[in-house]
Amino acid sequence: MRDLRIGIxxxxxxxxxxxxxxxxxxxxxxxxxxxxxxxxxxxSALTAVLPAETERVARVVLGTTHAVNAILExxxxxxxxxxxxxxxxxxxxxxxxxxxxxxxxxVSAGEAVVRGGVEIDGxxxxxxxxxxxxxxxxxxxxGAEAVAITGVFSPLDPRQELAVAQLAAEALxxxxxxxxxxxxxxxLLERENATVLNAALGSVIGQVVSGLQVAMADHRLACPxxxxxxxxxxxxxxxxxxxxxxxxxxxxxxxVRGAAALSGLDExxxxxxxxxxxxxxxxxxxxxxxxxxxxxxxxxxxxxxMPDLVSIALGGxxxxxxxxxxxxxxxxxxxxxxxxVFGGETPTLTDAAVAAGRxxxxxxxxxxxxxxxxLEALRRAEETVADAIDRAKTxxxxxxxxxxxxxxxxxxxxxxxxxxxxxxxxxxxxxxxGAAIARAAGESDRIVVxxxxxxDAALEACTEDARDRAVEAGADPSSLETVWLEEVPLAxxxxxxxxxxxxxxxxxxxx
Amino acid sequence: xxxxxxxxxxxxxxxRAYARGxxxxxxxxxxxxxxxxxxxxxxVQDFGSVPVVGLEDLPDDALVVPCxxxxxxxxxxxxxxSGEEGRVLEEVVEELTGARVAALMAGEIGGGNGLVPVMWAxxxxxxxxxADGMGRAFPEMDQESFELAGVSPSPAVLTDERGNVVIxxxxxxxxxxxxxxxxxxxxxxxxxxxxxxxxxxxxxxASVIGSVARALAIGRAVRDTTDPVGALVSAAGAVPLLxxxxxxxxxxxxxxxxxxxxxVDGTGADAGRVLGIDIQNENLVATETARGRVVxxxxxxxxxxxxxxxxxxxxxRLRYGQRVRVLALPCDxxxxxxxxxxxxxxxxxxxxxxxxxxxxPHA
Numbered sequence: 001m002r003d004l005r006i007g008i009x010x011x012x013x014x015x016x017x018x019x020x021x022x023x024x025x026x027x028x029x030x031x032x033x034x035x036x037x038x039x040x041x042x043x044s045a046l047t048a049v050l051p052a053e054t055e056r057v058a059r060v061v062l063g064t065t066h067a068v069n070a071i072l073e074x075x076x077x078x079x080x081x082x083x084x085x086x087x088x089x090x091x092x093x094x095x096x097x098x099x100x101x102x103x104x105x106x107v108s109a110g111e112a113v114v115r116g117g118v119e120i121d122g123x124x125x126x127x128x129x130x131x132x133x134x135x136x137x138x139x140x141x142x143g144a145e146a147v148a149i150t151g152v153f154s155p156l157d158p159r160q161e162l163a164v165a166q167l168a169a170e171a172l173x174x175x176x177x178x179x180x181x182x183x184x185x186x187x188l189l190e191r192e193n194a195t196v197l198n199a200a201l202g203s204v205i206g207q208v209v210s211g212l213q214v215a216m217a218d219h220r221l222a223c224p225x226x227x228x229x230x231x232x233x234x235x236x237x238x239x240x241x242x243x244x245x246x247x248x249x250x251x252x253x254x255x256v257r258g259a260a261a262l263s264g265l266d267e268x269x270x271x272x273x274x275x276x277x278x279x280x281x282x283x284x285x286x287x288x289x290x291x292x293x294x295x296x297x298x299x300x301x302x303x304x305x306m307p308d309l310v311s312i313a314l315g316g317x318x319x320x321x322x323x324x325x326x327x328x329x330x331x332x333x334x335x336x337x338x339x340x341v342f343g344g345e346t347p348t349l350t351d352a353a354v355a356a357g358r359x360x361x362x363x364x365x366x367x368x369x370x371x372x373x374x375l376e377a378l379r380r381a382e383e384t385v386a387d388a389i390d391r392a393k394t395x396x397x398x399x400x401x402x403x404x405x406x407x408x409x410x411x412x413x414x415x416x417x418x419x420x421x422x423x424x425x426x427x428x429x430x431x432x433x434g435a436a437i438a439r440a441a442g443e444s445d446r447i448v449v450x451x452x453x454x455x456d457a458a459l460e461a462c463t464e465d466a467r468d469r470a471v472e473a474g475a476d477p478s479s480l481e482t483v484w485l486e487e488v489p490l491a492x493x494x495x496x497x498x499x500x501x502x503x504x505x506x507x508x509x510x511x
Numbered sequence: 512x513x514x515x516x517x518x519x520x521x522x523x524x525x526x527r528a529y530a531r532g533x534x535x536x537x538x539x540x541x542x543x544x545x546x547x548x549x550x551x552x553x554x555v556q557d558f559g560s561v562p563v564v565g566l567e568d569l570p571d572d573a574l575v576v577p578c579x580x581x582x583x584x585x586x587x588x589x590x591x592x593s594g595e596e597g598r599v600l601e602e603v604v605e606e607l608t609g610a611r612v613a614a615l616m617a618g619e620i621g622g623g624n625g626l627v628p629v630m631w632a633x634x635x636x637x638x639x640x641x642a643d644g645m646g647r648a649f650p651e652m653d654q655e656s657f658e659l660a661g662v663s664p665s666p667a668v669l670t671d672e673r674g675n676v677v678i679x680x681x682x683x684x685x686x687x688x689x690x691x692x693x694x695x696x697x698x699x700x701x702x703x704x705x706x707x708x709x710x711x712x713x714x715x716x717a718s719v720i721g722s723v724a725r726a727l728a729i730g731r732a733v734r735d736t737t738d739p740v741g742a743l744v745s746a747a748g749a750v751p752l753l754x755x756x757x758x759x760x761x762x763x764x765x766x767x768x769x770x771x772x773x774x775v776d777g778t779g780a781d782a783g784r785v786l787g788i789d790i791q792n793e794n795l796v797a798t799e800t801a802r803g804r805v806v807x808x809x810x811x812x813x814x815x816x817x818x819x820x821x822x823x824x825x826x827x828r829l830r831y832g833q834r835v836r837v838l839a840l841p842c843d844x845x846x847x848x849x850x851x852x853x854x855x856x857x858x859x860x861x862x863x864x865x866x867x868x869x870x871x872p873h874a
Contacts, residue, residue, distance in 0.1 A: 089593055092550040092592045092594035120585070186588055390756075391832045
């Protein structure tokens with residue numbers, strides 16, 4: 001009987017893992033320090049939660065920050081041939097202009113802006129110049145480990161991107177190709193940047209997937225493996241190899257999904273207090289609310305889907321200054337040796353929580369004469385968190401607040417702006433629980449021109465696209481449901497163009 | 512040797528500050544400055560910096576060309592300029608007038624349109640005039656000071672990234688607006704235009720003078736300080752209206768414009784006060800909700816800035832929870848004349864209230 005599942009979340013400080021039963025109950029859980037090579041921590045966390053009968057495990061889902069770190073450290077990135085379809089338009093800003101020079105030189109195998117592109121009404125801006133594409137790709141040749149292709153208005157009509165992908169296969173053989181319309185929404189430069197990063201991350205995620213598969217094989221786990229993506233839902237590892245950039249925001253998203261599962265709420269503010277920082281996110285219709293503005297990644301502006309967060313530099317390890325100011329510096333993973341209550345010399349917010357009687361850790365007496373400034377720091381930290389909660393809201397009024405993460409013991413049971421405060425059991429491993437949740441989702445974000453009488457067909461086509469993506473991620477096609485559907489008419493245009501965003505989710509199919 | 516004194520140059524060292532100033536003068540509109548800043552930065556990197564000249568430094572008969580981008584922001588996020596449009600405009604204008612173009616001028620200093628002429632000037636090797644036609648951003652092409660001075664909108668030139676050219680000879684500014692919109696739609700939603708071609712002598716009495724220097728001064732003040740909002744208030748002569756938090760934003764699309772209404776609740780010293788702000792592309796009117804009293808109105812500039820950085824928040828980016836300062840900047844005096852108010856005062860936007868200058872009378 002395959003009635004168990006494993007969720008693993010690799011964080012900056014700790015790697016958490018949980019084993020859940022088919023009702024979502026926690027069978028076992030663990031928290032181990034994240035190692036220099038994260039696959040060691042993944043293996044030891046997996047070992048710690050593994051059941052005796054490994055054949056009962058239906059799947060393993062991993063949430064990881066590998067991709068973010070690879071970009072920040074410019075490590076393990078593939079060399080990418082960058083093709084933009086849009087000339088003569090858009091030549092005023094060439095591809096990768098404005099990127100940090102070291103990232104650009106680590107990633108670029110050459111860039112071209114070729115003739116082509118689509119108008120908002122679906123016409124060609126100019127026809128695609130296939131000869132120009134072929135000549136560029138032949139010139140780059142073996143220097144390209146991947147190809148990133150982004151066309152003007154490709155979210156409206158991807159046919160030119162698909163044509164260039166075909167040309168790349170003919171010129172370069174079986175090289176991995178990233179297509180803009182699968183990765184970002186409107187905003188050519190941001191979508192192009194996200195597509196290039198996606199292409200560059202292929203081998204990084206490939207190694208994570210291989211490492212996970214090896215660890216699973218060592219433990220005789222024959223079940224399917226998934227990676228968590230930016231909305232906190234799993235995607236099959238095969239798809240993750242194609243769309244690695246979609247795993248980049250999975251950490252905070254997993255916390256929000258885990259908070260939903262633990263609290264049973266669909267709408268709430270989720271406060272995840274870690275060792276160094278606190279992320280405040282919003283749970284909307286059971287999923288993390290996504291950012292509408294672009295996000296910056298390693299100094300590059302992108303526009304792929306990311307959880308909308310307010311992050312503050314406060315956590316359980318935050319160091320308390322002599323004036324009672326909390327953070328932003330943190331003792332991080334050294335909390336259990338450096339904090340006062342653990343026999344160290346550094347006053348932290350965890351000491352403050354002990355002084356205030358909110359946590360029972362270490363030796364409370366060691367707080368000693370620091371008590372007043374610790375309580376002052378705790379008061380200021382509460383104010384900052386209350387302010388972050390308020391900033392995260394999208395409307396007036398109080399809403400339920402769910403506190404998760406190991407550092408959430410800092411916070412009191414009443415928080416300004418909260419209609420009620422939930423502290424679910426297993427709050428400290430909410431992110432790993434979020435990773436293990438059994439629903440997959442797919443999203444479509446397209447611009448469609450709606451002719452008179454054609455609205456239903458247009459919306460159905462977008463929904464179908466989202467359904468295809470959900471199934472590709474691993475959802476069971478027989479029980480999908482639409483989570484939300486938004487239509488935003490575009491201003492200033494003569495054509496009746498509408499931006500349609502659809503999200504579809506369903507249970508993972510049993511394999 | 513240039514035949515005129517260079518006031519200043521725009522280059523990689525000051526374009527970011529200039530862009531922040533343009534965004535603040537955009538009064539919430541004028542297009543996003545992000546892509547336009549990259550365009551200008553690439554142009555000065557590839558073609559060299561842009562000299563900024565005063566109109567007084569140009570000979571009386573020097574041909575000055577106001578120019579900019581027209582159209583839908585949604586389209587320009589995807590399909591933006593090739594960069595060659597400025598050279599096409601220059602060439603066609605020279606054919607039409609039989610004169611050499613001496614300098615480019617921004618038709619609209621506010622928002623991205625303050626930067627587009629910088630890109631074209633760098634690529635064409637032309638100077639940029641320290642002036643514009645608005646001193647801010649307005650929704651319509653004919654809401655320019657040139658109209659008030661009786662400068663003819665004809666001939667006007669429109670081009671696209673492919674090099675299509677349309678020459679218009681509109682009878683009035685209103686016709687320019689109407690015809691240019693139609694051409695822009697045919698081009699696919701964006702176009703590049705030059706209109707109200709003038710001699711330097713005409714431009715001196717028809718333009719808002721010193722706009723480029725003003726945008727740069729505001730951007731530098733905000734950049735070089737630990738108190739950006741305070742620096743903005745003194746550099747721009749701004750009138751602080753409210754310290755607060757955005758608590759509601761309603762949006763509708765009507766008549767081809769993005770309309771909306773934002774509500775800002777006062778915080779700190781302003782706790783208890785509420786401002787309502789009407790939007791049509793730009794921020795138009797700020798009303799003290801409790802008393803129904805208009806506290807600032809077009810043609811004065813209403814700018815909503817981030818409480819910490821003093822960066823302008825464009826109307827399309829306003830959202831619940833933002834901590835902001837609402838500021839009003841006095842408009843150029845040309846907009847306070849009876850003709851100026853007819854073209855761009857409250858009545859031009861369908862309001863019944865009488866315009867009262869935002870700054871205190873004895874300030």
